[in-house]
Amino acid sequence: MSYLGLTDADREEMLAAIGVATVDELFAQIPASVRLDRDLDVPPALPEVQLVAHLSELAGRNAHTGVELSFLGAGIYDHYVPAVVDVLLSRGEFLTAYTPYQPEMSQGVLQAIFEYQTVICELTGLDVSNASGYDGTTVAADACFVAKHTSDRAKVVLAETLNPQVRHVVKTYATGFGLEVVEVPHRGGTIDPDDLAVASADAAAVMFQQPNFFGCLEPAPELAAAAAEAGAHPIAHVDLMSLGLLEAPGAYGCAMAIGEGQSVGCPPLYGGPHYGFFAARQEFVRRMPGRIVGETVDLDGERAFVLTLQTREQHIRREKATSNITTNQTLLALAGLVTLTWLGPQGLREVGETCFALTEYAKERLGLPLVFERPTFKEVAVRLPRPARDVIRDARTLGVHPGYALGRDYPEMDDVLLVALTEKRTPADVDRLAAVLAEVC
Amino acid sequence: MELIFEKSRVGRRAGRAPDYGLPKPELPLELRRTHPPRLPEVAEPEIVRHITALADRTFGVDTGFYPLGSCTMKHNPRVNERVGGLPGFRDLHPHQEDEGAQGALELMWRLQAILAEIAGLPAVTLQPAAGSQGELTGLMLMRAYFRDRGEERDTIVTADTAHGTNPASVTMAGFRLERVETDARGNLDLDDLRGKVNERTAGLMLTNPSTLGLFDEGIEEVARIFHDAGALLYYDGANLNAVVGISRPGDMGFDIVHYNLHKTFSQPHGGGGPGGGPVAVRDTIESYLPAPVVVRDGDVYRLDHDRPKSIGRVRGFAGPFGVFVRSYAFMRAYGPELREMSEVAVLNANYVLARLKDVYDLPYDRICMHEFVLSARNLKREHGITALDVAKRLMDHRIHPPTIYFPLVVPEALMIEPTETETKERLDGFVDAMRRIAEEAAESPEVLKEAPHSRPVRRLDEVRAAKQPVLRYLFDEHPALVS
Numbered sequence: 001m002s003y004l005g006l007t008d009a010d011r012e013e014m015l016a017a018i019g020v021a022t023v024d025e026l027f028a029q030i031p032a033s034v035r036l037d038r039d040l041d042v043p044p045a046l047p048e049v050q051l052v053a054h055l056s057e058l059a060g061r062n063a064h065t066g067v068e069l070s071f072l073g074a075g076i077y078d079h080y081v082p083a084v085v086d087v088l089l090s091r092g093e094f095l096t097a098y099t100p101y102q103p104e105m106s107q108g109v110l111q112a113i114f115e116y117q118t119v120i121c122e123l124t125g126l127d128v129s130n131a132s133g134y135d136g137t138t139v140a141a142d143a144c145f146v147a148k149h150t151s152d153r154a155k156v157v158l159a160e161t162l163n164p165q166v167r168h169v170v171k172t173y174a175t176g177f178g179l180e181v182v183e184v185p186h187r188g189g190t191i192d193p194d195d196l197a198v199a200s201a202d203a204a205a206v207m208f209q210q211p212n213f214f215g216c217l218e219p220a221p222e223l224a225a226a227a228a229e230a231g232a233h234p235i236a237h238v239d240l241m242s243l244g245l246l247e248a249p250g251a252y253g254c255a256m257a258i259g260e261g262q263s264v265g266c267p268p269l270y271g272g273p274h275y276g277f278f279a280a281r282q283e284f285v286r287r288m289p290g291r292i293v294g295e296t297v298d299l300d301g302e303r304a305f306v307l308t309l310q311t312r313e314q315h316i317r318r319e320k321a322t323s324n325i326t327t328n329q330t331l332l333a334l335a336g337l338v339t340l341t342w343l344g345p346q347g348l349r350e351v352g353e354t355c356f357a358l359t360e361y362a363k364e365r366l367g368l369p370l371v372f373e374r375p376t377f378k379e380v381a382v383r384l385p386r387p388a389r390d391v392i393r394d395a396r397t398l399g400v401h402p403g404y405a406l407g408r409d410y411p412e413m414d415d416v417l418l419v420a421l422t423e424k425r426t427p428a429d430v431d432r433l434a435a436v437l438a439e440v441c
Numbered sequence: 442m443e444l445i446f447e448k449s450r451v452g453r454r455a456g457r458a459p460d461y462g463l464p465k466p467e468l469p470l471e472l473r474r475t476h477p478p479r480l481p482e483v484a485e486p487e488i489v490r491h492i493t494a495l496a497d498r499t500f501g502v503d504t505g506f507y508p509l510g511s512c513t514m515k516h517n518p519r520v521n522e523r524v525g526g527l528p529g530f531r532d533l534h535p536h537q538e539d540e541g542a543q544g545a546l547e548l549m550w551r552l553q554a555i556l557a558e559i560a561g562l563p564a565v566t567l568q569p570a571a572g573s574q575g576e577l578t579g580l581m582l583m584r585a586y587f588r589d590r591g592e593e594r595d596t597i598v599t600a601d602t603a604h605g606t607n608p609a610s611v612t613m614a615g616f617r618l619e620r621v622e623t624d625a626r627g628n629l630d631l632d633d634l635r636g637k638v639n640e641r642t643a644g645l646m647l648t649n650p651s652t653l654g655l656f657d658e659g660i661e662e663v664a665r666i667f668h669d670a671g672a673l674l675y676y677d678g679a680n681l682n683a684v685v686g687i688s689r690p691g692d693m694g695f696d697i698v699h700y701n702l703h704k705t706f707s708q709p710h711g712g713g714g715p716g717g718g719p720v721a722v723r724d725t726i727e728s729y730l731p732a733p734v735v736v737r738d739g740d741v742y743r744l745d746h747d748r749p750k751s752i753g754r755v756r757g758f759a760g761p762f763g764v765f766v767r768s769y770a771f772m773r774a775y776g777p778e779l780r781e782m783s784e785v786a787v788l789n790a791n792y793v794l795a796r797l798k799d800v801y802d803l804p805y806d807r808i809c810m811h812e813f814v815l816s817a818r819n820l821k822r823e824h825g826i827t828a829l830d831v832a833k834r835l836m837d838h839r840i841h842p843p844t845i846y847f848p849l850v851v852p853e854a855l856m857i858e859p860t861e862t863e864t865k866e867r868l869d870g871f872v873d874a875m876r877r878i879a880e881e882a883a884e885s886p887e888v889l890k891e892a893p894h895s896r897p898v899r900r901l902d903e904v905r906a907a908k909q910p911v912l913r914y915l916f917d918e919h920p921a922l923v924s
Contacts, residue, residue, distance in 0.1 A: 302899075
């Protein structure tokens with residue numbers, strides 16, 4: 001096998017040094033009854049040329065955004081990933097390094113994580129960020145866990161307009177955490193602050209999404225205020241790509257801000273790997289899950305970076321740790337850092353403006369009834385004359401994926417299509433979508 | 442070196458978003474951003490140089506030998522990166538209808554089948570994002586299994602050699618922890634174990650081979666003790682690299698297994714992630730697996746969301762798909778010769794062990810599996826040199842240190858995992874460095890105390906980092922750099 005580097009002569013020499021005659025003897029400690037006495041029943045080895053051909057054949061049977069004009073969003077967005085991200089991903093030093101336990105070997109990746117933490121704090125308007133969580137769903141569960149342990153309350157309130165997968169994961173984790181989960185229904189596409197105030201009584205945290213799953217802009221400052229008034233920690237689930245235009249959650253009183261980082265720096269990749277980000281006010285730092293990089297000095301007094309506050313973590317605190325997380329999503333988070341550096345404050349604002357303008361253009365151009373009379377950012381829910389699933393099936397035969405069927409998660413919205421607009425779509429693309437929808441509806 | 446924020450100048454930029462000349466709509470005033478984020482303002486050439494300079498200050502498997510125990514730092518084949526970037530994978534939206542994602546679903550189904558064969562267990566979920574999430578998933582599965590049977594069991598047994606993730610996962614899953622000791626040969630202490638397993642025991646979490654790099658010789662009896670008590674066995678796959686194609690967790694008696702795709706199956710570690718932590722289970726547990734699950738109906742593949750007994754979703758979508766592509770490609774490159782991968786991993790470890798055990802203490806003197814644990818306590822006793830000093834001095838040999846001070850049952854532990862992808866020359870180079878360091882401990886201990894001498898930074902003040910945490914760039918101390 002080409003990934004192995006021993007010659008037959010090497011093997012003989014090594015076995016002699018160990019003092020055994022065969023490799024088999026090394027496995028004598030495994031009881032015979034639990035040893036596999038046959039070859040693994042797996043497909044035969046493929047040489048690299050055939051391996052690439054096989055994977056290419058599989059890849060070729062997927063309708064990706066290069067062969068289908070897609071307006072799918074609903075949590076994962078087809079934003080442009082700049083070419084400089086490839087510089088990062090192609091450097092073997094980053095790609096093949098482990099978690100930076102030995103800081104003298106890993107100053108580059110540690111500094112990069114420190115820079116990532118800084119941009120996440122800047123975008124969210126909060127004090128501290130970890131080095132990333134798995135994705136936008138698990139960081140939500142993490143945030144609920146932090147809220148519980150900093151409030152002595154065991155209830156969390158989730159907006160019904162929060163991404164259904166995020167709510168689902170919070171519920172999966174809730175039993176083990178000893179959390180009760182309550183959901184607040186929407187009124188006309190957004191959460192009513194008065195409804196939220198009632199639900200927030202005795203809650204550890206209130207989590208809402210901005211822009212929400214329907215693409216609508218929530219009255220986020222009012223929601224945060226209603227939660228805080230009831231003594232619950234307000235947590236905003238946000239889209240980094242929106243934060244050049246939309247107010248930072250920290251500026252309207254959120255205790256924590258979390259979300260799916262995919263829109264900044266990661267292609268859709270059929271759902272991952274991406275990165276979840278987690279930012280909080282200073283007071284939560286010692287309860288935060290995950291790796292955190294801090295600045296310090298070396299023996300010569302030179303600035304240097306190191307994993308810090310490790311007494312929160314599983315390898316030190318074991319069953320008393322704030323989380324079991326070890327492997328996170330560092331490489332993807334750094335792709336986010338590079339993308340944000342490439343965009344800068346002005347570029348980030350421009351992406352937001354382009355998405356926003358395209359969405360307004362689509363509302364007008366599609367000529368379909370809007371489901372919600374609310375301001376939107378880069379996604380809009382429109383009502384179709386027939387079930388969205390059927391429309392999607394028919395539109396796809398014409399080379400267009402028109403969007404997400406909201407009926408998948410909200411049964412009463414069977415005829416609702418959620419259309420996402422990133423800066424990669426053009427007004428001409430929207431015109432084509434309008435024509436296709438007119439044809440199949 | 443400078444931080445990216447220190448290279449920033451107001452008005453500089455790299456990327457631009459397209460402007461399609463559409464009318465500019467207005468956001469509601471109360472939702473608009475009031476202060477622009479202080480993102481770096483840097484032109485593209487300096488971004489590229491910054492990334493390159495950071496890479497130069499980072500050490501990966503591509504740079505040199507990386508025997509970090511329990512982390513399986515093997516070579517990451519580059520063909521996996523190439524196929525991971527195919528547009529049909531990279532640009533596939535996860536909400537795409539199943540009929541538009543048949544290639545991706547088939548890949549996942551095939552990966553599940555190979556993983557099932559390796560574990561010797563029939564059903565697999567690919568969803569968990571990493572090994573520790575696989576652990577948590579496994580514990581949730583135990584809870585669902587016992588609840589369904591109307592049994593109240595609240596205790597999980599772990600070994601004193603377990604990774605910290607095991608006890609942390611036990612807490613997160615809402616179980617109570619019971620710890621069992623290791624005997625003089627490095628196996629679970631069966632007498633201690635028998636006294637701790639009862640009708641409240643939900644299960645065991647065990648890494649086998651253990652973090653000592655030793656296969657538990659009493660594994661059949663261990664399994665019998667738990668199964669006789671009606672409890673389940675969970676296999677932590679962190680050390681699976683020792684036994685692929687040689688011994689299967691399912692055959693050892695384990696009911697639930699997690700894999701680390703980023704260890705055994707060569708997903709690059711990426712400086713801390715991403716990873717993948719699929720979980721395999723016995724047929725009696727299959728119905729509780731996280732939804733969705735990839736299934737095949739005839740020649741058609743689909744995501745099955747209709748799993749009424751499922752514990753629910755543990756992350757978004759069907760899992761870290763890009764990791765699946767790489768690990769699947771890795772497995773297909775080997776085929777049944779995956780067995781040879783493990784054989785060479787074990788051969789390499791034993792060779793290095795054989796050549797080092799006369800200069801470092803070996804607390805458990807046995808043939809090891811894919812890794813082994815030495816102790817620097819002899820150097821500490823005789824010369825005041827610690828495992829940390831040894832680790833730091835290895836850096837001057839351009840070798841990444843092993844895992845140190847773990848497992849906790851061994852003082853001054855040095856946990857060494859060479860992996861199968863190293864040549865004999867690399868192994869010999871490491872042995873020479875370790876032997877030289879042991880000599881230096883006697884001759885010139887101050888050289889070790891001050892090591893490393895050749896890295897971009899010297900030893901760090903880690904206490905200061907924790908006592909006075911600075912966790913982000915402090916713009917206010919550098920007002921000239923921002924508008």
